[in-house]
Amino acid sequence: MSGTPTIEGAGGPLVHAEGLTKRFGATVALDGLTLGVAGGEILALLGPSGSGKSTLLLCLAGILRPDSGTVRYRGQALSDMADAVLTCLRREEFGFVFQFGQLVPDLTAVENVSLPLQLSGQKRGLAEERALALLTKLEVEDRAGKRVGEMSGGQAQRVAVARALIAEPKVIFADEPTGSLDSLNGEVVMGLLLAAARERGTTVVLVTHEPRIAAYADREVVVRDGRISQHAVVP
Amino acid sequence: MNLLRFLGLGGRVALSGGRGSLARVALMAAGIGLGVALLLGSLAFDHAIQAGAVREAARYPGAQLAPDEPQPMNSTLMWEWRTTFEGHDVWLIALHGRGRAPVPPGITGVPSTGQVFVSPGLATLLDSPSGSLLAPRLGGSVAGPIEPDGLVTPSEIFGYVGVRPGLKGLSLVDGQLYTGGSKQSFSMLTPGSLIVLGLAILAFLFPVALFVITATRLSTATREARLAAIRLAGATNVQVRGMIAIEAAMVAVLGAIIGCLLFLLGRTMSLKISAVAAGWFPSELWPQPVAAAAVLLIVPALVLLVALVGSRRMIVSPLGLVRRTRRRRRGAAWVCVGLAGALALGFAALGHAWVMRQRSPIPGVIIVGAGLLFLAGLVGEAGWVSWLVARVVGSRTRSVSAQLGARRMEADPGSANRVVAGIAVLVTLVGLGQAVALADARDRSGMTYVAPWVRDLPATIVIAEVFDYPVVDPASLLNLIAVPGVLSVRLTRQEPSGGVTLKPSSAIVATDGEPATLERIRNAVGWRGDAQPVSFWRSRASAGATERTVAHVAQAISLVILLVTAASLLVSTVDGMMERRRPLAVLSAIGARRSTLRRSILVQVAIPLAVALGLGASGAIFLTVTVFHVIGERGLLPLRPLAELTVAVGVVVLAVTGLAMPWAGWTRRADLLHAE
Structure with missing residues (x-):
């Protein structure tokens, strides 16, 4: 144990990382970090560029394997899971929103949003019906038949939020979801994402370097040099 | 900035974009090299053919x-x-x-x-x-x-x-x-053979050009961003175009060098093939120096010209690169062009008796024109049909893989369109060519027309025809029964060329099928130390070798074309994945299985090739049926060659998909998701 402070939500950790270490060559991205995220909690990971917050998010989501340490989801170690099981977990339990380049450019908005459902085996027609309903809720239904190149950055990000929400995931991992947007669009996207999450009791792990965006969270954790340097419950 | 420094900067810019830029330069140079090698090889064969023709002419009487x-x-x-x-x-x-x-x-x-x-x-x-x-x-x-x-x-x-x-x-x-031989040499190739040879060279060069065009599209986004960055750093538009020209010149020179090396390698290897060593003197299998120099100058100059003309349509601004091209889909119009050709051919086939009676060349010109119209329509509509198929599959399929693959093709059909148009026309021409060649091999023995009654005889029959009555009495052919291996001899008034004579002029000789028996028959009546008064006609089994040769040559051409096309498809597929690596990585992150991505690549490769094959095969069958009907000949549908091409295309689809797999795996890398 590295002695890094650990804060867990009131409902017990849904996702729990312990002693995570990750190196990229000589660069230490995570240095024995321990963190827990409770069910329904909205957690903001703050920190300067290169502090390791995105690496932490990818490790928590089971996309990146840490060099050492364990990530547990509902008590099960992700490192023990086979790639196919992890893929299934990400498809059915997790949702993702990234900063840019996350929509498949060849697909229309409605096709992008319905992808997680189709990947889970749902029929295309039904999946697209649900996708359209979600796009309507996020006020981008008029872009349903358009591709990424025919949408503004804000509209594309709302479509990405819809895709993250459609499979009703237990956890949403969002990496700088407003990083490529102006403040107004950033506010709108965050409002929509968090409203939907709170409505469904979804856990959100949010990476940002903007305190304004972090203020939407229940709890803020500051990552610096691969360690948690500060944590605070947002009032 | 002086010229040398500018050239150096242009060269560095061309090569400094990492592996993508290097791959682009290398593949373009390889494609150009292949084209140069093919041209040098053609010139070398032309030189050897001409040298042989000069020696042949030296034997002729004066x-x-x-x-x-x-x-x-x-x-x-x-x-x-x-x-x-x-x-x-x-x-x-x-x-x-x-x-x-x-x-x-x-x-x-x-x-x-x-x-x-x-x-x-x-x-x-x-x-x-x-x-x-x-x-x-x-x-x-x-x-x-x-x-x-x-x-x-x-x-x-x-x-x-x-x-x-x-x-x-x-x-x-x-x-x-x-009197010392003729000064005028006669080519060993007939005009028809020359046309076929020219078409074969074009058929080889076409996919090579396709490959070069595909290579120029590699890492487009990265390259455009780099050019914009150079503008942002203060370069003028003219300087940026100059850098594009330097890159093209560098690629062209590199391609010419690779072409020379490939030609030397190919020459050395081909001389190890017994058929080549037997057919050509090694000392003559070199291009004429002037012709070789022309190729080595003209090809790089063409590459440079194409790059400069292409760059005129680009506006490079510090914010990015814009192309002044309009996106047009005129597929429907090309369908009309193709249909017009098809209708004209159809009418000609229906009224073939009238067409064949005409003395004027106009009906012939109209029929050839209709055929060309049909082919032009095929070229124009092929890409559009492929795009349409992708659009329909993309919007209707229930499979995520098919949706991803088809939508990809629909969004960026450029490379696939070129492949589809090229393959469709080539399959059509190869199919029609094979049908014509097979019918030719079936109907002809040597250079003479053989009547249907001859080709329907069993393989062990030889027809001996007397054409010089004063020298040989046709009745003496009955003596052939004494030749070992001859089973029966029967005189007939039917001529192998289709006519009927007043008195018997030919003998139908049934043999045991041994090759030596035919030679004994020749020795008995056909060769008496004088000119041959008796000609021999082969029955259908003898034509089998010709048919096989034609089929093998056509197969080899199709295979090479398919291989080069497969390389183009592989390059464009892999480049497409590299350009979209982040969305693909996100796709993996949200739970797309590895197999989903694999199958989407399969669909992406299979749709254009399947459409090309379908269009090409339909075109070949339609042209074969109508052309043979117009001339009143019994046509042979090239079903076997088309079936073989289908199998080959299937193998290409699987091979390209398999070779693209490592890159599909690469796009699953988590570091592609980093935003920092």
Whole structure:
């Protein structure tokens, strides 16, 4: 144990990382970090560029394997899971929103949003019906038949939020979801994402370097040099 | 900035974009190199063909003796004898010299009566176990070899025979004076063969050009961003275009060097193939220096020109690159063009009797025009059809993989369109060409038309036709029954060329099927030391070898074309994945299985090739049926070659998909998701 402070939500950790270490060559991205995220909690990971917050998010989501340490989801170690099981977990339990380049450019908005459902085996027609309903809720239904190149950055990000929400995931991992947007669009996207999450009791792990965006969270954790340097419950 | 520094900067910019830029330059240079090598190879063969034609012309007689004119002093009289032995054409020239007689090339003096000079090919045939059946036709004994300067090809089966005029069939009237050969060389290739050769070279060059075009599209986004960054750093538009030109020039020069190396390698390797070594003298298998220099100058100049013309349509601003091109889909219009051609051909087929009766060339011109219209329509509509299929599949399919693959093709159909158009036309032409060649091989024996009754005879039948009544009495053909291996002989009035004579002129000879029996029959009646008064017609089994050769050549051409096209598809597929690696990585992050991505690539590769094959096969069958119907011939549908092409395309689809897999795996890398 590295002695890094650990804060867990009131409902017990849904996702729990312990002693995570990750190196990229000589660069230490995570240095024995321990963190827990409770069910329904909205957690903001703050920190300067290169502090390791995105690496932490990818490790928590089971996309990146840490060099050492364990990530547990509902008590099960992700490192023990086979790639196919992890893929299934990400498809059915997790949702993702990234900063840019996350929509498949060849697909229309409605096709992008319905992808997680189709990947889970749902029929295309039904999946697209649900996708359209979600796009309507996020006020981008008029872009349903358009591709990424025919949408503004804000509209594309709302479509990405819809895709993250459609499979009703237990956890949403969002990496700088407003990083490529102006403040107004950033506010709108965050409002929509968090409203939907709170409505469904979804856990959100949010990476940002903007305190304004972090203020939407229940709890803020500051990552610096691969360690948690500060944590605070947002009032 | 002085010119040298600018050139250096341009070169560095072209190569400094990491692996993507290097791959782009390398693949473009490789494609250009392949094209240069093909052109140099074609020129080398052309040179060798011409050199052979000059040597052949050196054998030709120069004058005919007047009737009753005696052979002048200091002259050489020649008679041409040709025979066939076990499927080989044997060319003999009988010579009689008087005084200081002119000597044909390859020998030191005119052979005296009974002396035979033979080429290495003829010597080998004479030394073979069945050579004893050929020896009697030479009319003498072997006195020495013919040197290479007297041979058209190293393996030519050729001989000079010393004779005495007055022998049966060696009248002075039939002899011709040899005066040192003809100065005018005759190409060994007929105009038809030249057209086929030209089409074959074009057929090879087309996919190579396709490959180069595909390579130019590599890492487009990265390259455009780099050019914009250079503008942002202060370069003028002219300077940026200059850098584009430097990159093109660099690629062109590199391509020319690679082309020379590939040509040398190909030449060395091809000379190890027995058919090439037998057909060509290695010393002549080089392009003429002027022609080679022209290729090495014109190809790079063309590449540079294309790059400069292309760059005129680009506006490079500090914010990015914009192309002044309009996105047009005129597929429907091209369908109308193709349909117009098809309708004209259809009408011509329906009224074929009227068409064939016309003396005017206009109906023929209209039919050829209709065929070209049909092909033009095929080229124009192919890409559109492929795009349409992708659109329909993308919007209707229930499979995520098919949706991803089809939508990808629909969004960026550029490379696929070129592949589809190229393959569709090539399959059509290869199919039609094979049908024509197969029908030709079926209907013809040597250079003469064979009537249907001959081709329907069993394989063991030989037809002996008397065409010189004073020399041979057709009834004497009945004596062939005494030849070992002959089972029965029956005289007929039917001519192998289709006519009917008043008296029997041909004999239908049933044999045991052994090749030696045919040679014995030839020796018995067809060769008496004189000109051949009896001609022999092969029954259908003999044409099998020709059919097989045609099929093998067509298969080899199709295979090479398919391989180069597959390389283009692989490059564009992999580049597409590299350009979209982040969305693909996100797709993996949200739970897309590895197999989903794999199948999407399969669909992406399979749709254009399947559409191309479908269109090409339909085109080939339609053209075969209509063209043969117009000329009133019984056509052969090229179903087998098309089936083989289908299998080959299937293998290409799987191979391209399999080779693209490592990159599909690479796009699952988590570090592609980093935003920082």
